[in-house]
Amino acid sequence: MSGHSKWSTIKHKxxxxxxxxxxxxxxxxxxxxxxxxxxxxxxxxxxxLQNAIEKARSYxxxxxxxxxxxxxxxxxxxxxxSFETVVYEGYGPEGVAVIVEALTDNRNRTASDVRHLxxxxxxxxxxxxxxxxxxxxxGVVLVDADGVDEDELVLAAADxxxxxxxxxxxxxxxxxTPEGLTGVxxxxxTAGYTLESAGLSMVPKTTVSIAEESTAKQVVRLVExxxxxxxxxxxxxxxxxxxxxxxxxxx
Numbered sequence: 001m002s003g004h005s006k007w008s009t010i011k012h013k014x015x016x017x018x019x020x021x022x023x024x025x026x027x028x029x030x031x032x033x034x035x036x037x038x039x040x041x042x043x044x045x046x047x048x049l050q051n052a053i054e055k056a057r058s059y060x061x062x063x064x065x066x067x068x069x070x071x072x073x074x075x076x077x078x079x080x081x082s083f084e085t086v087v088y089e090g091y092g093p094e095g096v097a098v099i100v101e102a103l104t105d106n107r108n109r110t111a112s113d114v115r116h117l118x119x120x121x122x123x124x125x126x127x128x129x130x131x132x133x134x135x136x137x138x139g140v141v142l143v144d145a146d147g148v149d150e151d152e153l154v155l156a157a158a159d160x161x162x163x164x165x166x167x168x169x170x171x172x173x174x175x176x177t178p179e180g181l182t183g184v185x186x187x188x189x190t191a192g193y194t195l196e197s198a199g200l201s202m203v204p205k206t207t208v209s210i211a212e213e214s215t216a217k218q219v220v221r222l223v224e225x226x227x228x229x230x231x232x233x234x235x236x237x238x239x240x241x242x243x244x245x246x247x248x249x250x251x
Contacts, residue, residue, distance in 0.1 A: 023230075024059060025059075028061055029068075030103050030233075031052040032053060032066060032069035032070055033069050033073030034073060034103055035048040035052045036069070036070045036071075036073030041073070041075075047178065047179065049070070051178065082105060084104060084107065085102070085103055086101075086103075086110060087099065089125075089126045089129070089130045090130070091124055091126060091130075092218075093121075094208055094219070096219055096237050097135070098222070098223070098236070099131060099135060099236040101232070101236075102114070104231040110229075114232075117225045117226050121218055121219075123222055134238055135202040135204055136205060138200070138201055138202075139178050139179075139198075139201075140197075140198070140199065140200070141188060141195060142172070142196040143188060143196065144170070145172050148193065150167060153193065156188060157187075157188065161177075161180040161184055162174050162176045169243060174188065181200065185198040201236065202236035204236070209240050210240065211245065213248060213249065217249045220246075220249045
């Protein structure tokens with residue numbers, strides 16, 4: 001899944017830039033607040049909150065911001081608004097499967113926006129369950145491969161409870177169960193590895209190969225358009241675009 005996980009790395013770097021403008025931090029805070037509101041303020045007993053915090057940490061969100069979001073969700077409510085989690089499924093160009101996870105206070109608005117973006121970029125919104133079966137929820141940690149001994153990393157990851165380690169370009173992809181994500185991340189950080197990101201992901205079981213730059217551009221524009229929507233938290237897709245083409249399109 002090289003093309004797919006390479007996009008994850010590119011997306012994370014772009015996300016770090018977005019964070020400086022405050023937009024991404026706003027989305028991360030919303031996810032933390034909703035998780036704290038629904039399951040309580042203790043990450044140890046609230047997996048959704050634990051994962052929301054992991055994602056925020058991955059983008060270097062300040063600890064004070066995280067703590068304020070937890071307190072707000074657990075105590076004061078969320079700006080008087082009632083947010084709900086909604087998931088949309090659809091297809092992009094060449095039958096690429098796409099899952100969109102959103103937090104919204106207006107389901108009709110978000111559904112309309114998502115449907116428009118699919119249509120605009122050569123895709124179509126599908127029914128619930130249309131593509132979810134093609135993905136699996138996993139904990140994913142990306143480790144900078146520079147100077148890393150693969151055998152040592154595999155041992156450290158296995159000791160921490162990870163299921164798999166795969167070299168993908170300039171990164172190692174360390175996979176675990178959702179519940180094992182925090183333990184794996186903490187163990188690898190303690191061992192001195194440089195982590196590029198850590199969080200939950202919907203990992204595709206199979207991928208759709210796209211080699212044509214024009215089609216690749218259309219797929220990436222669809223994903224970027226969805227990710228840019230204020231209500232959308234995460235977008236997952238099962239495309240596999242060659243690294244050179246992906247770099248050209250992303251730039």
